[in-house]
Amino acid sequence: MSRQRDPRPQVETKVCASCGREMQWRASWSAVWDEVKYCSAACRSRKVTPTDRALEATILALLAQRPAKETISTSDAARAVGGDGWRALEEPARRAARRLVAVRAVDIVHDGRVVDPSWAKGPMRIRRRTAGS
Template sequence: MPSSAAADAKYCSDACRRHRIDDTDRALERAISDILDARALTSSTCPSEAARRVAPDDWRPLMEPARRAARRMVARGEAEITQGGSVVDPSTAKGPIRIRRPR
């Protein structure tokens, strides 16, 4: 990533900032975006769907990276994270989440 793009990157937390965004992270963000673009605005997706799209045969290790990708998208205003249909704070969400476009 060029240095100017790195300076403009939105991170969801200090942990994301320390991790640094790599090709897999970008692929997960693209997968989430592509999945949401293909659905109605009222639809959502699970992070596992993006993980499966990026690594169909070994997706489980990508679950936390997919959640981080969703949190970065929330930080940029591109997505919302929900639980039980309600928008939640991505930094405190525990358990299963869904990702949707902002409403």
């Protein structure tokens, strides 16, 4: 029996170092694809700050305190790091969660199902990565 080739072209992807979203190869990046780290000028200027690293560490610490299947929200991490000014850290917490998905430390879930963090909308629930996911 012969194998059929996948008719879809294989598109090379990377994960943005700042926002954690998946980015696909673009013709304009063809000469520098190996050096591309950020998906946009906004992410390139934002980079990853010590606060972003604190959010990542807080997400992992909060999850370590819970049973394996339990979740936290991005606002839990934002509150833990930002105190009264936590609302300003909500989007940075979402970016931190996406970066943790990229390194296979956590999963983003909606209604109990793992979702692609690049396309997740609404409140994000985060859980520790399980062996089967």
